[in-house]
Amino acid sequence: MLMNRSPDRRQLLSVAAATGTSLMLPKLGSAAVVRSAQVKTENAKPGTRQWMLSKTRIDPATKYRCPWIEGYVSHASILPGETLQVMVSTNSVSEFTIEFYRLGYYRGDGGRLVHASGTLQGSVQEMPSVGPRRLQNCQWPSSYEMRIPEDWVSGVYVGKLTELTEGLQSYVIFVVRDSRHTELMFQCSDHTWQAYNRWPSQFSLYDDGETPWHWGGESQVSFNRPYGKYCQILDSPLSIGSGEFFLWEFPFVYWLEREGYDVTYVSNTDLHRDAEQPLRCDGFLSVGHDEYWTIEMFRNLQAAIGSGVSAGFFSGNAVCGRIQWDDVTRSLHRVGVFGPPGGTREFSSMSTLKHERPYANELIGAHSTGPVTGGADWICSQPDHWLYAGTQMQRGDAIPGVIGWEWHGDPAEIDGLEIVARGPTQSAPGVPNGGEYTATVYPGPKNNIVFNAATCWWADGLSEPPGYVRPSVYTSPQGPDGRLQQITRNVLGRMRRS
Incomplete structure (x- = not known):
């Protein structure tokens, strides 16, 4: 059937012209063209907005639960x-x-x-x-x-x-998920979705029966339960039953598939269980709020980077809480912190957990550091870097509100690491809170890269899909921005190995 044929070079160029996309075209007949046709063919099928919830209700006694269904x-x-x-x-x-x-x-x-x-x-x-x-x-x-x-x-x-x-x-x-080789692998941050899930009422990883923001090892959460409505920052009815996906990750998915990237999807648990998972992609993507990792996840991605896979941390507060996974109850609990003692200006109870290497910045390039929360503009610090090609950004130019509400700083001493954006964070407009975010890039051993956007809110600058609710705390991102979209294209283009 015609729809199963891979598009030719002229068709790809036509798509690029129509959508404003900057495509790094592979050689004619390459596997990359054939692979990318799957996502394009899928998205050419008739869509609908009926996927959105149209009638929701929360039991006020629980604050988060919809017991009716x-x-x-x-x-x-x-x-x-x-x-x-x-x-x-x-x-x-x-x-x-x-x-x-x-x-x-x-x-x-x-x-x-x-x-x-x-x-x-x-x-x-x-x-x-x-x-x-x-x-x-x-x-x-x-x-x-x-x-x-x-x-x-x-x-x-x-x-x-x-x-x-x-x-x-x-x-x-x-x-x-699937088992094919792809350009990009999108990892859903579902360990973190579950950590913040308070279903049925005050039973998240942060609830120890005494405080609603416990940060020790006294709580455990299971995937064998519904997701309650999201409990922080914004009121999103679409979060009832869907964790944090629609909040921080869906705008990235929507944009990737609009642009026609060849992408496959996995869960946090896939990286935990299978070191081979990231080896079947050119670039591995951590998106949004990707806070909770096992040591197996850390080592598996670290090994993949060592083998030539690129990684993009389009996320904030990533690889912060070290957790242990239990297959019997499909559950997780905290056992440590991927950072140095005092490095986050300790939350209550955090000092009861192990702080030992590896630290997150040794994988990401930077990591959560004090005061963890806050907001800022994305401020260009290296306008001549390949990251900014096609953006016309100059040193000091800013994309408003991109950094938030949790961010990365404290860059690691990695050979070749470059700070591509940096700036002070704030607790409110014009009120500095003493933090400094650092967005970074460092080279892998086989012409691959590791990029760190240093924010949970990167996807807000890519697209605004149906049902999306824009966050606003400490600062306010301003939605799709052509410069941020081009930076993303530049990063993803550098990841391609074929």
Whole structure:
């Protein structure tokens, strides 16, 4: 069929002209052209905005929970051919439906309907007892099962749950991964989504029963439970059941797929379990708020960089909390900090955790440092650097509000490391808080690179997809910016190995 043919060079140039994209075209007939056709073909299919929740409600007694319709899935990440189980509770008892959508660009609609369940019978599921470290580990029976079709393209998928008594809705969310070699690998920061998940009420990694912002080892959180509504900074109804994906990561996904990059998707748990995962890409992407890593994740990506894979940390507060993963309960808890003692101007209880090497800046280039939170403009410090090619930015030029709400500083002593943007952080406009962010680039051993954007909010400057809510605390990002988009193209272009 015509849609399965890879586009020729003339077609790619036409796309570039129509979209304003700066493409680094591979040689004719190269594998890169064939690979990239998959994402482009997928996004050419009819999209819809029906993936968005249209009627939501939160129980005020819990602050975060939608007990009328809520659920979770058996896999954070799943391959085609494997069976996904969806566990759903409806209180009161109600019939319900599940509509599954892949999220992407889809001509601006942001999603495509890929499967619908039909009408299902709901029930009130039993609440779990509180376990060690206040663990909430639901053991609900499966409400719906489906074998992931072989033709589902790797991506982030949501199941929109709708109870049929009042029409109230929430999500379940999961990643479909593949095993092919790609230009880019997008890692969802779902360890961090789960860490901040307070479902059913004050049971996040930050809740020890005494304080809502505990930063020690006294809490544990499981993927065997629904995601409650997001608990910080902004009010986002689309976060009910979807963790933090729509807040910090979706604008990056939307832009990548609009631009036609060849991209595959994985979960944090994939990097934890499988050192081979990052070896099948040219560039590995950490996006948004990627705070919680295991030592296995650190070592696996470190080894991949050593083998020639590039990495882009388009994220803030990344690789900060060192966690231990438990396969039996699908849960995680803190065991340490990827940074030096006192390096973050310690939160309460952080001193009870181990602070030992490796430090995050030894992987990223910079890392979380005191006072951790704050905001700033992205200020150009090396206008002649390849990073700024095509932006016309001069030394001292600023992109407003890009840095926030957590950022990276304290650059590591790595041979060849360059600081490409830096500036003071603030607690409010015009009120410095004593911090300094540093965005960095350093060379890998095989003509690869590691880029650090030093902010959770980079994706805000790439796109503004349907349903997106702009953050504003300490400072306010200003949305899509052509200079930031071009910087991103420059970084991703440098990652390409073929």
